[in-house]
Amino acid sequence: MAEAVGAPRFEMRGVGKTFGATVALDGVDFAVASGEVCALVGQNGAGKSTLMAILAGALAPDRGEMRLLGDPYRPRDPLDARRAGVAMIYQELSLAPHLSVMENIVLGVEPVRRGLVLRDRMRETAERALEELGHADISPDAIVGGLSPAAQQLVEIARALASGCRVLVLDEPTSSLGHADVRALFELIARLKTRGLAIVYISHFIEEVMAIADRFVVLRDGRNAGGGAIAGTSAGAIVSLMVGRGLDDLYHRGARIAGEAVVTIEDVAPGSAPLTLRRGEVVGIAGLVGAGRTRLMRTLFGLEPVKRGRITVGVYSAPASPHERWQQGMGMLSEDRAGEGLAAGLSVADNMTLSKLAPLGPAGVVLPSKQETAARRWIDRLDIRCGHPWQKVHELSGGNQQKVAVARLLYHDVDVLVLDEPTRGIDVASKAQIYRLVDELVCGSGGSERAALPGADAERSCQGRRKSVLLVSSYLPELLGVCDRIAVMSRGRLGPARPVEEWTEHSLLMEASGTRAS
Amino acid sequence: MDRALAADGSVGNARVVAARRFADERGVLLGLAVVALVFGALIGPQFFSAGNLELMARQTVIVCVAALGMTMVVVSGGIDLSVGSVVALSTVVTAVVLRHESSAAGALGAALAAVAAGALCGVLNGVLVTQLRVVPFIVTLGTMLLVRGAAKGLSDERRLEAPATWLNDLLRTTQGGRGLFVPSGIWITAALAVAVAFTLQYTRFGRHLFAIGSSERTARLCGVRITRTKIAVYTIAGALAATAGLMAFSKLSVGDPTVANGLELDVIAAVIIGGGSLLGGKGSVVGTIAGAAIMAIIQIGCSQQGLPNWVQQIVTGTIIVFAVALDRWRSR
Numbered sequence: 001m002a003e004a005v006g007a008p009r010f011e012m013r014g015v016g017k018t019f020g021a022t023v024a025l026d027g028v029d030f031a032v033a034s035g036e037v038c039a040l041v042g043q044n045g046a047g048k049s050t051l052m053a054i055l056a057g058a059l060a061p062d063r064g065e066m067r068l069l070g071d072p073y074r075p076r077d078p079l080d081a082r083r084a085g086v087a088m089i090y091q092e093l094s095l096a097p098h099l100s101v102m103e104n105i106v107l108g109v110e111p112v113r114r115g116l117v118l119r120d121r122m123r124e125t126a127e128r129a130l131e132e133l134g135h136a137d138i139s140p141d142a143i144v145g146g147l148s149p150a151a152q153q154l155v156e157i158a159r160a161l162a163s164g165c166r167v168l169v170l171d172e173p174t175s176s177l178g179h180a181d182v183r184a185l186f187e188l189i190a191r192l193k194t195r196g197l198a199i200v201y202i203s204h205f206i207e208e209v210m211a212i213a214d215r216f217v218v219l220r221d222g223r224n225a226g227g228g229a230i231a232g233t234s235a236g237a238i239v240s241l242m243v244g245r246g247l248d249d250l251y252h253r254g255a256r257i258a259g260e261a262v263v264t265i266e267d268v269a270p271g272s273a274p275l276t277l278r279r280g281e282v283v284g285i286a287g288l289v290g291a292g293r294t295r296l297m298r299t300l301f302g303l304e305p306v307k308r309g310r311i312t313v314g315v316y317s318a319p320a321s322p323h324e325r326w327q328q329g330m331g332m333l334s335e336d337r338a339g340e341g342l343a344a345g346l347s348v349a350d351n352m353t354l355s356k357l358a359p360l361g362p363a364g365v366v367l368p369s370k371q372e373t374a375a376r377r378w379i380d381r382l383d384i385r386c387g388h389p390w391q392k393v394h395e396l397s398g399g400n401q402q403k404v405a406v407a408r409l410l411y412h413d414v415d416v417l418v419l420d421e422p423t424r425g426i427d428v429a430s431k432a433q434i435y436r437l438v439d440e441l442v443c444g445s446g447g448s449e450r451a452a453l454p455g456a457d458a459e460r461s462c463q464g465r466r467k468s469v470l471l472v473s474s475y476l477p478e479l480l481g482v483c484d485r486i487a488v489m490s491r492g493r494l495g496p497a498r499p500v501e502e503w504t505e506h507s508l509l510m511e512a513s514g515t516r517a518s
Numbered sequence: 519m520d521r522a523l524a525a526d527g528s529v530g531n532a533r534v535v536a537a538r539r540f541a542d543e544r545g546v547l548l549g550l551a552v553v554a555l556v557f558g559a560l561i562g563p564q565f566f567s568a569g570n571l572e573l574m575a576r577q578t579v580i581v582c583v584a585a586l587g588m589t590m591v592v593v594s595g596g597i598d599l600s601v602g603s604v605v606a607l608s609t610v611v612t613a614v615v616l617r618h619e620s621s622a623a624g625a626l627g628a629a630l631a632a633v634a635a636g637a638l639c640g641v642l643n644g645v646l647v648t649q650l651r652v653v654p655f656i657v658t659l660g661t662m663l664l665v666r667g668a669a670k671g672l673s674d675e676r677r678l679e680a681p682a683t684w685l686n687d688l689l690r691t692t693q694g695g696r697g698l699f700v701p702s703g704i705w706i707t708a709a710l711a712v713a714v715a716f717t718l719q720y721t722r723f724g725r726h727l728f729a730i731g732s733s734e735r736t737a738r739l740c741g742v743r744i745t746r747t748k749i750a751v752y753t754i755a756g757a758l759a760a761t762a763g764l765m766a767f768s769k770l771s772v773g774d775p776t777v778a779n780g781l782e783l784d785v786i787a788a789v790i791i792g793g794g795s796l797l798g799g800k801g802s803v804v805g806t807i808a809g810a811a812i813m814a815i816i817q818i819g820c821s822q823q824g825l826p827n828w829v830q831q832i833v834t835g836t837i838i839v840f841a842v843a844l845d846r847w848r849s850r
Contacts, residue, residue, distance in 0.1 A: 301739075303738065303739065321741075321743075322738055322739060322740070322741045323741035323742070323743050324741075325741070326740075326741040327741075332739060334735075334739055336735075339733070339735060340733070340735040340736055340739055341736065341739070342733070342736060343729055343732035343733035343736040343737070343799070344732070344733065345732040345733070345799045345800070346728060346729060346732050346733075346799070350725065350728070350729070351736075354725070354729050354736070354737070354740040354742070355740040355741050357722040357725055357726075358722065361720070364721050364722045364723065365720055365721055365722075366720055366721060366722055366724075366725050367720070368719075368720070408740070
């Protein structure tokens with residue numbers, strides 16, 4: 001079939017993908033033509049990653065059809081996709097750091113004769129690919145691990161070209177680049193475009209999209225929310241398409257009365273506004289993935305060293321270890337539930353009580369009976385669905401696992417809860433429970449028993465005492481629904497915390513993506 | 519043991535706890551029964567005579583005591599390759615002290631000095647692992663040579679004769695073992711096993727070891743003090759290896775810097791057959807003792823059956839691989 005200029009080089013129609021009960025993609029259409037840069041935008045969880053994984057052959061779609069150059073395209077795995085001419089440049093580069101530039105460029109497609117690698121041909125291929133990129137300055141013999149992030153990215157693009165790619169997908173390519181490197185990358189993309197490559201550009205940064213793309217496609221909740229030519233639209237219009245709907249009634253908000261300051265974070269990055277968390281309030285931190293929110297929370301909790309600025313928790317202003325933070329009355333929920341938040345091989349009871357085993361027996365002894373009583377109390381209170389407290393935590397569903405991680409903070413009875421992405425990847429019912437719980441905690445009714453359990457009152461805890469919550473989330477409706485004040489973090493800098501009434505999803509997204517509202 | 523649990527099982531919670539506690543050991547206990555029955559059938563009822571059982575127990579005491587410490591280290595996600603060398607150092611230190619003072623009190627002093635030397639080796643392991651952030655395999659591979667060298671230096675590369683004291687009686691046979699009158703070394707081993715089992719299951723330290731082994735990042739997030747816990751576990755493992763060295767001394771009655779070469783592999787094998795995972799977070803004293811017993815039965819059974827040493831090694835090697843394969847298959 002002869003390929004006309006402007007005809008879609010890659011096309012997907014009505015593609016759907018379901019994971020268990022979650023619909024990730026629900027009939028998405030997407031197309032990119034030769035010599036065109038098409039931007040794919042959407043909030044976290046909109047389905048971009050799933051769409052990309054399908055494009056790259058890592059996932060198979062449940063339904064819908066895909067065509068590459070007019071022929072049906074059904075890659076069995078990423079290698080198959082690559083052979084067909086679809087190359088992905090991920091945020092996390094996939095280079096072998098100990099190998100040289102040329103070895104990386106021909107990795108998997110090494111020129112061989114009778115089992116021996118032809119180094120001269122390898123060098124030629126690498127040099128040609130680098131020249132094509134206009135970067136003959138990168139030596140084919142350099143070890144990739146020693147190159148700058150920008151140069152590594154170029155090597156990865158060179159690899160894509162050397163393998164004869166026709167559709168190039170760039171996922172957040174500027175997230176680890178400085179200003180000058182971003183400009184160089186944009187020039188390169190423009191050059192590749194004139195060579196007839198079809199380029200898919202995925203980014204959170206709307207300004208970048210405006211600068212580099214010809215067309216855009218917006219995904220929202222796994223569906224097409226809109227799209228069109230970049231010329232004749234505005235950043236604001238794209239953001240509006242990304243945001244879409246209003247708040248629903250998932251969110252509870254009791255009478256909140258802010259008390260004294262319990263946490264202050266000052267001067268953690270040049271130009272950062274100070275942040276104060278007061279008793280009885282929820283302060284949210286918005287921002288894009290990679291903006292430094294998680295790092296800030298980990299620094300606050302002592303998981304990473306304080307490099308700059310001052311952090312005060314209650315009366316303590318010295319840097320503290322996680323052990324000390326727990327003792328000062330602060331607890332943290334990790335965003336990485338599987339890798340850090342929970343020890344998958346341990347039981348529900350062990351996971352819940354790990355931070356405070358001392359009250360569970362005399363002199364360093366831990367009595368399983370007491371451990372079980374403590375765990376049962378919070379299993380009932382948070383409605384955690386598990387067989388018994390000694391069930392291994394990895395056997396639970398995502399939502400129930402998350403509730404176990406939250407229960408740890410409640411069992412420990414901390415005053416300050418640092419919640420990093422508390423509702424990531426969990427079902428709506430569990431989300432609603434966590435929102436209600438957060439509200440009850442800051443309003444001072446959090447620890448009360450719904451139905452008084454006989455014998456459980458010996459450990460009556462947080463009843464009546466109001467807690468404070470620092471909430472990091474990438475899900476904007478949640479921040480707006482739960483928080484009293486919200487600060488936005490962008491490229492490592494923390495903005496001032498403003499009352500939630502002054503924010504909209506639109507303004508949060510504009511601020512987070514570094515776009516100044518006009 | 520399973521019957522005792524069933525009797526407990528009338529209480530609902532106790533049953534759940536017991537099921538949790540012994541789920542991992544069920545496989546190795548079954549394996550122990552099978553191995554014992556096979557050799558019992560081959561050799562006849564005299565295989566289970568009191569004298570023969572005592573022989574097996576005496577044979578396996580050294581591995582057992584060292585494996586108690588190894589179990590704790592493996593639960594925490596680590597490994598200690600230096601135990602064989604620490605056993606040798608322990609025999610040498612004991613002999614050196616006894617040559618100065620051979621009274622009963624002197625023997626006690628010698629024993630304490632040996633255990634202290636072992637603990638010191640453990641501290642070294644722990645500090646290197648936590649401060650240099652080098653993986654335990656490499657650190658203890660280094661200290662394995664280092665401690666072996668120290669033992670040889672201390673003894674001038676000779677076997678050190680030492681006067682006889684009560685230390686030599688630790689593993690002296692009671693000749694037929696009437697009733698419970700087994701050698702005191704076996705009683706000491708049993709007491710240590712109970713203490714380590716209790717520590718692992720019912721103390722904060724033990725729960726922290728499981729947490730670190732299961733997920734070090736989670737343990738850190740939960741405020742577990744990783745550094746001091748790890749140094750402590752290697753120290754205890756060193757002290758227990760030195761105690762195993764006292765048992766070795768009792769058997770040899772000399773300080774020998776070349777003894778227990780490769781013992782670490784038997785010790786690790788006992789832990790692994792007993793359900794321990796080198797990835798951490800798994801392991802138990804009951805399993806480890808059963809693992810050591812399986813190896814001892816094979817060893818003694820083979821020799822009493824007149825089977826050559828190479829058969830024994832092939833059988834033991836096969837069991838190690840299949841024990842782990844079976845465990846992985848079961849946990850899927």
